[in-house]
Amino acid sequence: MSKLTRKVIIDKKNGHRKTVYVKLGLAVKKDENVKKEPWDSSSEKAKELKISDFGTSEEVREMTKMPRTAKNREETVNILKQIAKNGSLRSKSGIIASLSGKSIDEIVSGQALYLSFNIMAHWQAAVNVDKLFSNAIEPWKFELNPNKENEHLKNRLYLYAPMEYNGNILPVKLTVKEFKQKGLDKRLYSIEAINVDMQVK
Numbered sequence: 570m571s572k573l574t575r576k577v578i579i580d581k582k583n584g585h586r587k588t589v590y591v592k593l594g595l596a597v598k599k600d601e602n603v604k605k606e607p608w609d610s611s612s613e614k615a616k617e618l619k620i621s622d623f624g625t626s627e628e629v630r631e632m633t634k635m636p637r638t639a640k641n642r643e644e645t646v647n648i649l650k651q652i653a654k655n656g657s658l659r660s661k662s663g664i665i666a667s668l669s670g671k672s673i674d675e676i677v678s679g680q681a682l683y684l685s686f687n688i689m690a691h692w693q694a695a696v697n698v699d700k701l702f703s704n705a706i707e708p709w710k711f712e713l714n715p716n717k718e719n720e721h722l723k724n725r726l727y728l729y730a731p732m733e734y735n736g737n738i739l740p741v742k743l744t745v746k747e748f749k750q751k752g753l754d755k756r757l758y759s760i761e762a763i764n765v766d767m768q769v770k
Contacts, residue, residue, distance in 0.1 A: 611727040612684070614709055615740040615763045619770045622708065623661075623731050632704045633733035635697040640689075642677050648696040649673045658702040658757065660728055666745045666755040668698065675759050686764035690734045694741045694762045701730040701741050702757070723747045726755070737766040 620629050639645040653668040660666075675681060676695050685691035694701060705728035713719045724747040729740045742761040748754075 609714065611709075611711055611744075612742060612761060612763060614727075615729055615742055616765045618708070618729055618731075618740050618767060620731070620738065620767050623704065623706065629731055629738065632700075633731045633738050635693055635700065635732060637693075637696040639692040639696045641692070645677055645692050645695045646673060649676065649698070652696075652699045655699065657754070658699055660702055660705040660707070661730075662705065662707045662728070664705075664707065664726060664728065664745065664755065666702070666757045668757050672757045676757075681759050681761070684759070685762040687734075687762060690732075690739070690762040691760070693734060694732055694760050697732070698743070698757070698760060701732060701760075702728070702743060705730040705743055721748055721750065723749045725758075731767060732762070734762070738768050739763055739765055740767065 620626060623629050623632065637648060639648060649668065650673065653670075653673065657665050657667050676698070682688060682691055685694070707726060707728050709727065711725065711727055713722060713725060726745040726747060728743045728745065730743065731738050732741050740763050742763060744758045744760070745755050746758045748756075
């Protein structure tokens with residue numbers, strides 16, 4: 570059986586990306602109906618979030634205003650380094666996590682960009698990660714994915730915060746790694762801007 574190769578196509582006008590799978594030079598559609606295991610559903614669960622999960626309409630309107638912007642990876646990395654110098658991040662639900670050099674590398678990686686629905690939305694979320702984290706909640710607990718390397722991990726935490734982008738209020742997923750070893754803090758691992766407008770719910 571021929572192997573499928575994933576190809577990401579980016580719309581230059583709006584920055585949106587579409588995933589296709591290529592077989593012998595032919596594009597085939599990605600099967601969106603594949604059943605997700607509980608540990609793989611954190612992004613899908615984000616689509617269930619509502620404005621009221623984060624506060625009143627007025628509170629959310631204020632918390633979704635992002636003070637910083639960035640146009641590319643270089644600008645994003647420079648701002649993230651400044652945020653990291655300010656110390657640990659504390660979520661609305663009381664989780665404390667650090668933003669390390671490895672965190673920054675992961676946030677601006679190609680894989681992270683692939684997960685977010687839009688490059689510019691991803692850069693905006695990244696450079697405002699401190700504000701997003703301060704407003705983040707952890708509405709669900711997820712088991713560790715047994716298919717991933719978990720030897721040093723106690724848990725993966727998935728937090729969500731609202732962000733205004735192009736007139737929409739969308740959820741941003743923030744993944745935190747919690748390590749087994751004593752003395753190691755929780756670390757922000759990645760972010761993902763999710764394409765759903767919570768205002769329509």
